[in-house]
Amino acid sequence: MKVQVPVVVQDPHTARFEGVPVTEGWDIEGDEVFLDGPVTDRLAVIDFDPDTQAVTPGVAFEPPGATRKMGRYAVVDEDDMNAGDALKVCLFGTVRKTMSMFETPDVLGRRVTWGFDAPQLLLVPRAGQWANAFYERDSHSIQFFYFDSGGATINTALSRDIVAHETGHAIVDGLAPDLYNALSPQSLALHEAMADMSAAMMAFRSHNLRAAVLARTGGSIEDTTAFASIAEEFGLALGRPGSLRNLSNEYSLDPASPHCVPHDEPHGLSGVLSGALYAVVTRLHGRLTDEYAAGGMERPAAAGKALGVAEQRVTRMFFRALDYLPAGEVSFADYGRALLAADQASHPDHDQERRWLQDELVRRAVVTSASDLDVDTNFEEASVKGIDLGLLVDSDWAAYGWVGARRALFGIPEDVPFKVHPRRDATKLFYHRDGPQRVRECIIKVSWDQPEPNELGAGLPEQRSVTVGTTLAIDWFTKLIRCRLVSGAAGGGGGPAAAQERAAGRAERTALLKAMLQSGSLELGRRAQGLEGMARPSIVGAANSNGVMRLNGTARMLHLAQGVT
Ligand SMILES: [Zn+2]
Incomplete structure (x- = not known):
């Protein structure tokens, strides 16, 4: 069944400024069950009437029929965005499109699962009057609030940036649940950076917005707030024009840099990583535009095509990395290693974007040298021979036994209890010069608690516990190790650079x-x-x-x- 839903192009204010429609249609195809609400097997919109606080009736689902090829939700007036029915359906459409960006065969290659033990993420479009929106694991929900600004009501559920950002948090929580209770500022900042990149990549996915912005900027994405800013309308209404966070930035961890951000404030800190990632996007876009233009394409058309291609390429790189991220608390360097490993394992001979990312992470003092990010990929490992991956995926008992007999492979200290996370059986699609190729891999994540001094006083315990871990990705057919990544905070081995990374992480936790x-x-x-x-x-x-x-x-x-x- 095919179902068409409206998706917010940008927030209403920015849409008017860019001269683009407020919503555009998007088609969902598959075997999902659609009920009035919108409610599906993975999402449920629950709306409260702002005046009475009563739950409002769901919007009716109209399945395809004799006169309609596609299913739809019966919104009375799609232009009246603040009406309850349009608000609910647009919010649902925008969340669902963000999920599909992660689920396509060339990104995660599977359905996302949530970070809580229930099938449906609850979406609350009008949770109350407040200038805020947040994902909350305990209530299985994303709650969007509304507020008054100059006599007009601003619904955060109508900002594509905010909706995509919060959906990004929910998806990351399913992929890397240890970040939710983290003590490390960089772990919390990674959550933010991934949520911001979800919002930015969703902006690039809108044909309408892409065309309008490139026409205005003469084909560049370097200096435009429409793509690189998060929550523009929201920022404006709070008296902070120019949005809450700009991804096109020079933020650095280097105390000697004029762009140094405090190391203990996760929101500011996230700009260092998202800035590095966004810089890779702008470089790739520039290079592809030049290539297409040199091939005889008119420059505006070349810029448009380049943006579509660049967006797809970086979406794969940025979000596939989450599968390879070590379990436990992680640093930006851990994420950088996961990203490089995921890309290198599948594209060993094409390393341009990887080198750009290494340059950015060194330039912003995330690591001291590019070699700090080196990871081995696609190697043989004797203790993996004869492994039954199907059994390991299905049986917790088998997985604990197998890992327990290979503590050294995972870097788990002797006598320390460990946790084996649910194993992932993932098949991803990779594009190579000689055509697309599918790789099936088994991803095993293991975590354990590591004590460290808690130099805080104030009657607090003298030690604190930091969760660290390892990811092992095994090719299902060749049994080669596609990558093995241990969190930088774990153990005590490695050279001076590794020791420095651990000390910096500990100091940042104390400061936070x-x-x-x-x-x-x-x-x-x-x-x-x-x-x-x-x-x-x-x-x-x-x-x-x-x-x-x-x-x-x-x-x-x-x-x-x-x-x-
Ligand atoms: Zn956030």
Whole structure:
């Protein structure tokens, strides 16, 4: 069955400025079940009437029939965006399109799953009056709020940037759940950077927006807010024109740089990584435009084609990396290694974009030299011989036994309990010069807790627990190891660069915890609880477990506390 849904092109304010329609149609094809709501097997829109707080009736689904080739949701007036029915259906369409960007055969090659134990992500388009929107694992939901600005109502559920950003958080939580309770500022910032890149890649996917912006800028994407800014209308309404975060930036971790950002503030920190990634997009776009123009294409057409091709290529690179990310807390360097490994394993002889990314990460002081990002790919490993990958995927018991007998391969210290995450059986599509090729791989992620000194005082435990881990990706047919990545924070081996990376991570965790203590957002034990033992929403709870501190829900608190997405 084919179903057409409206998708928000940009927010209403920016759409008017760029002269593009507010929504465009997008087709969903497959075996999903559509019910009134919209409700499907993976998404459910739940809307509350702003005046009465009663749940509003779902929008009726009209299946394909004699007079209609495609199914649709019966919206009375698609131009009246603030009406409840259009709001619900547009929000659903935009979330669903963001999911499909991750699920295509050349990106993750499978359906995304959520970071909670339930089939449906709940979408709440009018959760209340507030200038905010957030994904929350505990309630399985993304909640979008609305607020008044100059007499007009701004619905955050109508900003494609905000919707794609929050959907990105929900998807990343399913792929890398350990980031949700992380202590490391860079782990939390990685969540933000991936959510921002989801929003930017969704902007590139709109034909209408692409054409309008390239026509205005003469074919460049380097200096335009329509692509490189997150939540433009939102920023404007809050009196911060130019959006909340600009991805086209020079942010750096180098204290000597005029663009250095604080190392303990995850939102600002995320700009370092997203800036590096966005720089790769602009370079690739420039190179492809030149190539197509040299081949005889008119420059505006060349720029348009180049943007479509560049977007697809980087979407694969940026999001496939999440499959190879080590379990546990990770740094930008860990993400860089995962990205390079994922790309190198499948395209060993084409390394232009990889070199650009290495340059950016060195230039922004994420690592000191490009060799810090080196990873071996496609190698033989004796202890993997004879492995039954099907059994390993299906059986937790078999997986624990297999990993337990190979602690050294995973870097797990002796006598430390470990967790084997659900194994992934993924088949991805790769494009090579001699045609497309499918690679099936088994991805095994393992994590364990590593103690480190907790130099905070304030009656807090003297040690804290940091989750670290390893990812092993095995080619299903050749049994070659496509990559083995251990989080940089794990263990004590490696050279001086590895030791420096570990020390920097530890110092950043201490700085973040100190800042949280100072702002009163970190509370130990029972003090973190509100009425009747419920978690207090703006507080991160710290638990003392035999003298070791553990935290819960840092990613969620950051959204609430910052008042931005
Ligand atoms: Zn966010």
